Amino acid sequence: MTRKFFVGGNWKMNGNKESYKEIFAFLNENLSSDVEDVVVGVPSIYLDYVKNNLPKNIALAAQNCYKVEKGAFTGEISPDMIKDIGATWVILGHSERRNVFGESDELVAEKIGHSLEKGLHVIACIGELLSERESGKTNEVVFRQMNAMKNHIKDWSKVVIAYEPVWAIGTGKTATPAQAQEVHQDLRKWISENISKDVAENVRIIYGGSVTGSNCRELAKEKDIDGFLVGGASLKKEFVQIVNARV
């Protein structure tokens, strides 16, 4: 298996310049210089500040952006702006964007397409609600979300898929390794049948939802789990343990 392990920290709408200093300190002290593919997603107003203080081997992501280059879209930021300040990634389709801010599959897919065209790398998030899981619709939901994206993605090499079951986000209820592996495996099969075998083999599918220093190693043993997207624990020292889950 050649897929490189990938860990993203999603800081969401947390922290400030002062509290980020602690994060810079534990990343500087504890992260070995040869880590690969570690990205942190930062509130847009702090992207520039974090860029100037983060260890250089960690990449920077915005947590959202709009689907066009520029214009009268008050409050939005564009992929060009994200690139301009030196960030290289954007998180799109996070469940909080979908469920709190009402972003549709189509809007998420358009944002992904535009970000890729502009040269950003994308963490594309998908995942089902608890009610959807309980009614046996997990695959139907994640395949529908994937299908919308498929029409807008030409180059999958710059995409990481984050499977984040909504019921596991911020709840302390992690999917079991077997539950996560099952969905990741089904996703890879769907990709093989609907996109290509090559993309299915190479695209990284990471898991998100209450990942911690203590559960990351078991999850990381599963063959289709290629890393994590971490919320709460990415603000704490244990993030380093998660980055090293396969070491």
Ligand SMILES: O=C(CO)COP(=O)(O)O
């Ligand atoms: O939403 C998440 C990452 O994007 C997961 O959040 P938690 O790790 O806090 O559950």
